[in-house]
Amino acid sequence: MPATKTKYAQIADASTENEYRGKRTRGGNGIRFDRALFKRHPEFAGEVKAHVIAPGRMVVSVAKLVIERRDPVMQSFLAFLANDIAKAPEGIKPMSPEMARRIDRLVEQVSVSCRESLEEECLL
Numbered sequence: 001m002p003a004t005k006t007k008y009a010q011i012a013d014a015s016t017e018n019e020y021r022g023k024r025t026r027g028g029n030g031i032r033f034d035r036a037l038f039k040r041h042p043e044f045a046g047e048v049k050a051h052v053i054a055p056g057r058m059v060v061s062v063a064k065l066v067i068e069r070r071d072p073v074m075q076s077f078l079a080f081l082a083n084d085i086a087k088a089p090e091g092i093k094p095m096s097p098e099m100a101r102r103i104d105r106l107v108e109q110v111s112v113s114c115r116e117s118l119e120e121e122c123l124l
Helices: 007-017 035-040 072-087 097-107
Strands: 022-024 031-033 048-054 057-062
Touching: 031 035, 048 072
Parallel strands: none
Antiparallel strands: 022 031, 048 057
16 A cells, blocks of 8 residues: 555545634624635535534535536435435444545556446446
């Protein structure tokens, strides 16, 4: 295994890099987040919505995200995932560095190309 972190290990460690702090505003009608959040993620500069998923836990998302291409299968999967997360938030666990290493070992010999044509039998 090379000395540099694998991409999956980097994803597992990214949770601290993508963490932003905030405080309730004095009027009590809003939350003020670190400036870094808006610099790194300008999509949150507009209207947002919050979903309470468990006591002390909330997910903030863009209220009107502009999606250029809509994939009905992906939208259905994401809706299923959001529903599952809302029903059982305790099931959400961060990926461990060991799991990232295990994934890397499983796919290290796999070669893929975005330009490679899929055979007809692979299509549904």
